[in-house]
Amino acid sequence: MENIALETHNLTVSYNRKPVLWNVDFKLPAGQIIGIIGPNGSGKTTLLKSIMGLTPLSSGYVEIFGQQLNEVRSRISYVPQKESVDWDFPASVMDVVLMGRYSPKNLFKRISKKDKDIAAEALEKVNLLEFSNRQISQLSGGQQQRVFIARSLTQNADLFIMDEPFVGVDAATEQAILKLMQEMKEKGKTVIVVHHDLQTAKDYFDWIVLLNTRLVASGPKADIFNEELLQEAYGGKLNVLSKVGELVRQNDFPIREKQRK
Amino acid sequence: MTAFWIILTGSLVAICCSLLGSYLILRRMAMVGDAISHAVLPGIVLAFLFSGSRETLPMLIGAACLGVFTTVIIELFHQKARLQSDAAIGITFTWLFAIGIILISFFADNIDLDQDCVLYGEIAMVPLDMIVSATGWQFGPRPVWILGFTLLLIITFISIGYKGLFITTFNPEYAKAIGISTVFWHYSLMSAVSLTTVVSFESVGAILVVAFLIVPPATAYLIVDDLKKMLILSSIFGLLSAISGYYLAYLINGSIAGAMATMTGVFFTIVFIFQKIRTKNATQVPNF
Numbered sequence: 001m002e003n004i005a006l007e008t009h010n011l012t013v014s015y016n017r018k019p020v021l022w023n024v025d026f027k028l029p030a031g032q033i034i035g036i037i038g039p040n041g042s043g044k045t046t047l048l049k050s051i052m053g054l055t056p057l058s059s060g061y062v063e064i065f066g067q068q069l070n071e072v073r074s075r076i077s078y079v080p081q082k083e084s085v086d087w088d089f090p091a092s093v094m095d096v097v098l099m100g101r102y103s104p105k106n107l108f109k110r111i112s113k114k115d116k117d118i119a120a121e122a123l124e125k126v127n128l129l130e131f132s133n134r135q136i137s138q139l140s141g142g143q144q145q146r147v148f149i150a151r152s153l154t155q156n157a158d159l160f161i162m163d164e165p166f167v168g169v170d171a172a173t174e175q176a177i178l179k180l181m182q183e184m185k186e187k188g189k190t191v192i193v194v195h196h197d198l199q200t201a202k203d204y205f206d207w208i209v210l211l212n213t214r215l216v217a218s219g220p221k222a223d224i225f226n227e228e229l230l231q232e233a234y235g236g237k238l239n240v241l242s243k244v245g246e247l248v249r250q251n252d253f254p255i256r257e258k259q260r261k
Numbered sequence: 262m263t264a265f266w267i268i269l270t271g272s273l274v275a276i277c278c279s280l281l282g283s284y285l286i287l288r289r290m291a292m293v294g295d296a297i298s299h300a301v302l303p304g305i306v307l308a309f310l311f312s313g314s315r316e317t318l319p320m321l322i323g324a325a326c327l328g329v330f331t332t333v334i335i336e337l338f339h340q341k342a343r344l345q346s347d348a349a350i351g352i353t354f355t356w357l358f359a360i361g362i363i364l365i366s367f368f369a370d371n372i373d374l375d376q377d378c379v380l381y382g383e384i385a386m387v388p389l390d391m392i393v394s395a396t397g398w399q400f401g402p403r404p405v406w407i408l409g410f411t412l413l414l415i416i417t418f419i420s421i422g423y424k425g426l427f428i429t430t431f432n433p434e435y436a437k438a439i440g441i442s443t444v445f446w447h448y449s450l451m452s453a454v455s456l457t458t459v460v461s462f463e464s465v466g467a468i469l470v471v472a473f474l475i476v477p478p479a480t481a482y483l484i485v486d487d488l489k490k491m492l493i494l495s496s497i498f499g500l501l502s503a504i505s506g507y508y509l510a511y512l513i514n515g516s517i518a519g520a521m522a523t524m525t526g527v528f529f530t531i532v533f534i535f536q537k538i539r540t541k542n543a544t545q546v547p548n549f
Contacts, residue, residue: 095427
């Protein structure tokens with residue numbers, strides 16, 4: 001692997017002395033769409049937070065494009081879980097998207113016309129331009145997610161890190177996000193997505209990281225989807241296990257409900 | 262003229278508190294405002310004790326530091342001792358407030374301060390505290406000048422720090438991810454709240470500051486869809502409460518500060534009922 005976007009080295013994170021991530025060590029290629037998959041409570045979100053420096057590390061380090069986080073911060077765009085904010089906040093769609101243009105350097109300056117143009121362009125891309133003056137509490141779940149994606153588009157980053165962007169969104173939003181991710185990939189950007197749904201994972205991603213507190217596997221999707229690894233990641237969770245068995249039996253994982261709500 | 266100065270003092274307190282309170286509410290920190298307003302008491306007493314007079318600027322700032330110290334302790338208990346944040350708030354401010362009360366009773370002979378004044382304020386006395394020049398010209402009451410200066414500081418802080426306060430209030434995690442210090446903005450806001458509490462305690466009292474910090478912003482929150490509008494509207498509600506509160510007190514011959522705080526509640530109730538009726542009558546627009 002010559003072009004490495006992200007490397008974690010012996011990463012361990014614990015909360016209340018209980019390890020959430022244990023010795024996680026992997027390298028991710030640049031220019032691909034990468035899924036981080038694992039059962040609930042397997043440390044997926046914590047992994048993203050430790051990559052973004054939001055959680056103290058017990059040991060290990062993270063390198064992005066071969067550098068420390070602080071040196072490449074402006075090249076990274078983080079999309080938190082949409083449940084992490086209060087959507088009743090008195091702010092308009094435009095206000096939230098404009099936040100993508102904030103940086104420590106321009107924090108005390110006024111928002112420029114150029115920032116507004118960039119924000120409008122991003123809203124256009126996610127099909128929300130006509131909603132730009134709407135209060136965010138009036139949006140549906142899918143629209144909220146698209147607002148977050150638009151905000152991250154305005155950052156003009158090289159690496160996108162998204163936490164569960166497909167949770168609670170409608171089919172149209174799901175397709176829109178997938179299309180945007182493809183566009184980003186074509187422009188040579190790297191997209192890292194936390195995802196919990198095994199059934200759709202194979203369609204969405206090029207590269208898959210299987211996580212269950214420890215790293216189970218990391219590699220191109222063809223290498224990852226086999227019975228042994230999936231059972232290792234999801235082992236013990238019975239209902240999931242039966243789903244995995246079913247998936248493995250059919251070998252090429254065709255099950256997918258396109259109109260899933 | 263007396264009425265004018267009292268209403269002006271009340272209004273300045275109300276606007277200062279309403280502006281900062283808007284951020285406290287949106288950050289779900291309303292009770293931290295409550296805690297600070299109580300916990301500055303020992304600071305105020307000590308300041309009186311050392312300076313022997315009211316309103317010397319270094320002493321005001323010293324007392325305000327105690328308010329910031331309170332929020333540091335609350336954070337410490339919450340983060341390091343893994344205490345629930347409301348329990349941490351409860352421990353910190355009751356303890357500091359109690360120390361303040363002991364200090365007052367202990368040094369009662371040395372300082373011109375009593376529990377009643379600290380708790381309820383003496384806004385009616387404001388016009389007596391005139392700044393008089395050597396030539397006999399009256400510049401207006403001292404508290405009005407101090408509060409006016411504080412309001413100016415707060416307005417400057419909010420307009421310069423608008424983006425910083427906005428992003429760290431709405432989505433602190435994202436702010437951290439793009440390299441903006443949430444700690445800096447947290448303590449800047451806490452310092453402003455502390456300062457406001459210290460300078461307003463004399464007119465409306467330590468407890469009633471809380472009413473102005475929380476109720477007008479909560480009233481505005483019910484009807485606005487935009488942060489800027491919330492700041493303006495909560496100031497207006499604060500202002501109206503101060504003015505109508507004065508006349509309510511005049512009418513019933515009661516405590517002015519108490520009446521002003523009562524009016525904040527009256528405005529909240531009116532807006533709440535009005536809002537309920539409005540949403541009931543409005544047809545639900547389907548959300549695509």
